[in-house]
Amino acid sequence: MTAPTTHPLAAAYLHDLELLLHGVEPGERAEVLAGVREHLEGAVGPGASDDEVRAALAELGPPQAIADEAYAGRSPEPARAPSAPPAPARGAISRPWVPIVVACILGLGLLTLVAVALGGLGYSTETVVSSDGEVKTRVTEFDSTMVLFALPWHLFTVALPVAALTVPSPLWTRAERIRMIAVAPLSLVLIAGLPAIGYAITRTEIGINVGAWISLAVIIIAAVWIFGRDIPAGLRRASAPSSPLVSRPS
Incomplete structure (x- = not known):
């Protein structure tokens, strides 16, 4: 059966x-x-x-x-808290030493730029007496090309090293990178160009000095911005805990 x-x-x-x-x-x-x-x-x-x-x-x-x-009838299993994803490894180009090195390169570059400007801007004057007996000083020659000769040197010793450190690094935004890379060569162009423009317009020593002071003021403002905001921003990001939710700034 x-x-x-x-x-x-x-x-x-x-x-x-x-x-x-x-x-x-x-x-x-x-x-x-x-x-x-x-x-x-x-x-x-x-x-x-x-x-x-x-x-x-x-x-x-x-x-x-x-x-x-x-x-x-089974006893429920205790709920497991979702494990946090592992923090991504921090690359060498995003460590705190990078902003410090960038600051040193830019600082030395801007200091040498001022030295080049002081030695490279040249003009000659002559004293003339007008028909009414007034003594005047006249600029007879002005040359700022010596300053521009330093441009390739600044590109290779300042702009390119700064670009090599900042472009692949996630520590700065695009605008911050552009400012740090361009500040040295553009400052050199300003120092050479604005006094020349002042001389071309006025043909006087005052025009040269006004152009030089304006260029110096612009450089100081740019330096204060970079060393007061851009470099510290990179340091803060380098010192912050690495998180997979934080993407590279754009």
Whole structure:
């Protein structure tokens, strides 16, 4: 005679139930399956008909209901706090020494620029006496090309090293990088150009001096901005904890 649990209907039922219980601990799963087999063996005898087996299975309910009860009886696992993503490794170009080196390069570059300006701006004057006896000083020659000769030197010793340190670094925004790279060569152009413009307009020593003072004022303002805001901004970002949520400033 055929045992109730080997009947095709009962075997299919047990197979479906076992699949539904795959997430339950093995011991508990075996206990649930054994209880179902015991119920079937007690409800129907050997050689039971299909109708008798169906009636016994109907008393148990669908396999999903038994599986739900088994899962409901499990103790809930404590919720795990999501682990924080690992902080990205900080590259060498984003460490605190980078803003310090940039500041040193720019500082030395601007100081040598002033020295070049003092020695490179040249003009000659002569004293003339007007017909009414008034003594005047007249500029007879002005030349600022010697200052411009220093431009390639400043490009290679100041602008290019600063660009090599700031462009690939995430410590500065695009505008901050542009200011730090351009300040030395543009300052040199200002020192050479504005006094020349003043001389071309007035043909006097006053025009040269006004152009020189204006260029010096612009350079001082740019230096104060860079050393007071851009360099400290890079230092703050280099000293801040590295975070995957902080992207490179643009």
